[in-house]
Amino acid sequence: MRLVVNAVRGKKVSDVLVNLDFIAKRSSLPIKTLILSALANAKNLDIPTENLIVKTIKVDGGSIMYRRRPAARGSAHPIRKRTCSVFVELGEAEPKKGKKVAKESSEEVKTEKKSLPAKKRAPKASKEIK
Numbered sequence: 001m002r003l004v005v006n007a008v009r010g011k012k013v014s015d016v017l018v019n020l021d022f023i024a025k026r027s028s029l030p031i032k033t034l035i036l037s038a039l040a041n042a043k044n045l046d047i048p049t050e051n052l053i054v055k056t057i058k059v060d061g062g063s064i065m066y067r068r069r070p071a072a073r074g075s076a077h078p079i080r081k082r083t084c085s086v087f088v089e090l091g092e093a094e095p096k097k098g099k100k101v102a103k104e105s106s107e108e109v110k111t112e113k114k115s116l117p118a119k120k121r122a123p124k125a126s127k128e129i130k
Contacts, residue, residue: 001027055091
């Protein structure tokens with residue numbers, strides 16, 4: 001599920017809905033229905049949906065259903081049916097700013113290197129041998 005979510009994060013909603021049709025993972029269909037539901041919620045709140053992006057989407061571990069499978073000699077092996085919870089937040093895309101070209105100036109900046117005073121070392125302690 002996290003592979004599909006990582007492919008979706010940060011993209012436009014219209015592009016995501018097209019891309020999820022072509023991702024060959026079983027989890028792409030539930031994620032698509034979740035994004036469609038979030039898009040319908042945005043329409044109900046009168047938010048323009050043309051420039052919506054998937055702002056954040058994360059997958060967390062959900063509840064685990066424990067079952068038992070019969071095994072030899074009357075024992076049983078545990079089966080863990082794992083679930084997950086997915087959080088989706090849609091946001092409006094920020095308009096892209098044009099690239100600014102830095103102006104080259106012909107002025108040269110003079111820098112002077114200041115010499116720092118040398119570190120004074122503490123004199124070595126003399127050891128007397130008795």
